[in-house]
Amino acid sequence: MDENWDDLRLFLAVSRLGGLSAAQEKTGLSPATLGRRITALERQIGVPLFVRRQTGYVLTEAGQDLLAHAEEVERAMLVVARWREGTQTQRSVRLSAGNWTTDFLVRNIDAVWTSDDPAIEFVMANARIDIGHRAADIGIRNARPTDPHMAGRKVGSVAFALYGTLEQSPDSSIVGLSGDTSTSPSARWMAAQLGHKMRLRGNGVHAVRELVAQGAGLSVLPCFIGDEDARLCRMGPVIADLSTEQWLVAHHDERHSPPIRRVIEKLVTLFDEAGPLFSGQRPGAIHPEAEQG
Template structure:
């Protein structure tokens, strides 16, 4: 069969992120449209590529085989793009991080990119690690030291977590209920797993993305767990208990050991390091007022 690169791109997005809903943000397509495109790809290949369940999409052996080959195609396409960008004097630096960290970077974009830069910036939001080795991102912000031999890591701080409520003790908050995360993203976040393990019987309301959970908590639906750099910076939320020490993680800036020397990648890496260092007390939970 003849492969359409766009179909392979969609397949890669779902395979890496583990479900349709997570891939909607990176592909720009709705979940039903993604589902139809993947079903058509499977029909054309004559075998299933995914095992579908309520917890997400898992690759079949055929899917694993296609993933390995599609990775190679993508690497070649990225190399062509970078060759073209280089010929035109332009480059896009891709930064991968979780939803909250990506939102933090977006809110401080002026400190990591400007119109005077000779390169573009792309934020790649995902709960799972993006493969930097295959150049799916240039820079990753991770919660642990990289173990891959081709990656270089730099610790930039710690991330603390706390239990938060809205400032008005109404509705679920007054009743002592919790707000949880629903959908394919829930098993991929340590805070959601912690909440489910300890308070599953008290989770009365759920949202299918992190931002929805924050809005629910801020408006009195119940209590939930957030990174301190999220909860402490939101004036609608209040931390109601000591830090959850078992959820504390390290924060690492990760690059490919060769790409880190590219001027554009080096510039963005240094700017992000400076930014995260400046807000270090907020990330570590020692700035309860969320001051800048």
């Protein structure tokens, strides 16, 4: 048997995404081509790797075993790729965070990066980027990592509150979130608690903040965003149900790499200094009619 990395790469994509159509964008191959390649791999190995169902592809016991081995090969290939990148050019550190945290980091870039530091690539996404498979080097997350390959360091907490402008009333209508952003805890909380007052929605957090700043309605924002915007004021107390922890997450194999270690140390210092802002202890303006707890 002469397996090659390309076959295993396609197998990993179908395994993780649960089917041929779902893996089409990831691999760049059509479902028909993927199906032929997977069937050829099964014939080469001599056992079925998937159970074909109308709802997708489900791994057999042999497929589960191969998945574990293929992930080991993937990790080794990524290490080789990183080594090759390092011999050709200075590597960059990929930093994954949500929209608001990335916004904060960009506004405080001098605390995170100088021209003498490794290059940083910001990987901003609503969905969680997979550090375990090296889609990013460092992640800023709202919970301790549970993957045994991941190392985590708690760097504080994040508080949320309702924000508007001084010209508005705490009873004003609500600006909600739609699309991918509507799945965040704050968006779900607004929909459940204030959905009856929702008159406007936006599918991007920055658009929602601008609508609030223009007086179009109120919305829930992280305190480290709302309290630093001079156009906004708190319309009520910190929302206890939405408070979360803040964690720096990196892969065990690479967290001691000098470029990654350097960025982590700077992030730890920045979040430590900004701790009161993130935890809601440094309020900006508070609306005169707001009830503070």
